[in-house]
């Protein structure tokens with residue numbers, strides 16, 4: 178495995194291997210969820226590139242850009258084990274040189290859920306992902322479904338901008354107790370780590386009610402929210418039942434309905450989601 182820090186060097190590699198690269202874009206502090214994307218990438222292309230870049234343009238002014246966890250040495254170990262050929266870890270100055278002024282924006286589906294509570298977030302995500310697509314020139318790129326809206330936004334961008342890249346969404350990887358894996362989990366105190374289980378419990382409660390025949394979104398919302406409101410510290414940012422393609426609100430739920438939630442546990446904002454009819 179090699180580590181490339183320069184955009185120009187990455188572009189040279191991409192030119193040599195054109196049509197044979199799978200890309201796993203990440204912000205680093207890798208965990209088993211990222212590793213599952215890398216292992217799948219290995220099956221889908223001759224060369225696997227994992228980008229590690231804490232992208233400043235997707236963080237709001239009061240967000241955790243500076244405190245976002247970073248550890249390149251630990252990331253190298255995980256990536257190497259997962260079969261990655263190249264880690265692309267550019268600097269912010271190389272990605273956004275002085276005078277930088279171009280951004281890519283997907284409109285409607287970024288307006289709600291995480292887009293509503295994090296204005297400008299998806300503009301930063303689509304901008305950096307489009308740049309990574311141009312630099313690495315992958316034939317396939319893999320993203321986790323934990324960021325369900327991000328995946329939907331990227332699929333929309335790829336269709337709208339005619340990127341000739343297959344987008345693969347991979348299942349959420351969870352800790353043994355149900356917490357969805359996230360680099361931000363490491364920022365939770367032991368008490369908050371326990372409280373964070375309210376997200377997966379809330380999903381489980383809504384799914385049990387759905388399985389029991391409940392179809393009213395208002396009723397399902399109450400069941401799911403009760404699992405979080407029972408806890409002292411966690412604060413619901415959103416807890417929504419949505420159409421999984423348009424991400425628009427629904428009154429009646431069905432097997433394909435997406436339950437998506439964002440909850441603040443202490444200072445850490447966690448997200449999780451599930452499709453009601455899926456196990």
Ligand code: PAF
Pocket residue numbers: 202203204230232235302305306324327
């Ligand atoms: O999901 C992430 O880690 C980031 O949003 C991504 C896709 C790497 C873009 O910075």
